[in-house]
Amino acid sequence: MSSISRKREHPAPGILPCTSQLGPFIRGNAFRTTPDLVIKRCSAIRTSVEVEALAFVAAHTTIPVPRVHCYWIDGDEGSVVMDYMEGEMLQRVWRRISDAQRLTVMRKIATFVDQLRAIPQPRPADGVNLPPTGWIGSPLGHGFCDFLVTQSDILLGPFPSERAFWDWRVSLYKRFGDIHPPTALQLAELRRSMPCDHPIVFTHGDINRRNILVRVSGDGPNDIEITAVLDWEQAGWRPIHWESVKWEFIDGHTPVWGKFGIAEIGKQYQSDIDLDLKLQSISGYVPL
DSSP states (O other): OTTSEEOSSOSSTTSSSOGGGOOOEEETTEEEOSSSEEEEEEEHHHHHHHHHHHHHHHHHOOOOOOOEEEEEEETTEEEEEEEOOOSEEHHHHTTTSOHHHHHHHHHHHHHHHHHHHHSOOOOOOTTOOOOSSSOBBSTTSSOBOOTTTOSSOOOBOOBSSHHHHHHHHHHTTHHHHHHOHHHHHHHHHHHHHOOSOOOEEEEOSOOOGGGEEEEEOSSSTTSEEEEEEOOOTTOEEEETTHHHHHHHHHHTTSHHHHHHIIIIIIGGGHHHHHHHHHHHHHHSSOOO
16 A cells, blocks of 8 residues: 555645535535545544555456545544545436346446455455454454444454354344343354354445446446445455345345345355344344
């Protein structure tokens, strides 16, 4: 990530003199500052993970992602300046595009997921106490964010193995078993049923129709293209079925989209997805 500058002050005079001078609101916590640039503000934790992920994905895939120009951390808050990406949010055009165009987009996303899964896991960053492979963490082996696990904006892990990750994840629900013995038995059975030998692959972790930008040029099945995949704050190394777990968790209520995520992204991992859904059903989010 040597091409990305990290600064605590403004990246260039006048680009962000104060909040009141930000450009037009785009979405969430992103604002357009110039015709070509966007500034995104969020927690320092999420900023660090996303910057790491965007550089990593740009270096190893052909997935269209914004190029990061600089970022800085100020206490608990982070800001990143990146390219403005043209396109419409897939969620906004979903109802007016055809079934064939929806399938075109979803199939293209599946090829992106294949690219991510094909990236060899790198050795962890210097100073990170993890084994060479098989660990779960951010793109470079640091702590990561995952809002399926908890809505608290904190770093999780990293974990040296899938077994360590599942042990920790199930342990979060122990408080519910302590006050309800049948739940304790259910947790123990769920943990025994969870395999610990999945491939650990690179995962976006937040693929949903809000994070896909598209350009529609006509009515034909191929008259639609993906111009950007956004929001990599939860990206990193996870068990191979995690992308489908998140796909279902975030946007699975949309029939065609949800079905594709399980059938095409999850493929042979339906039983693993079901186990995680059962775990979620005990409490949903767990506050940490």
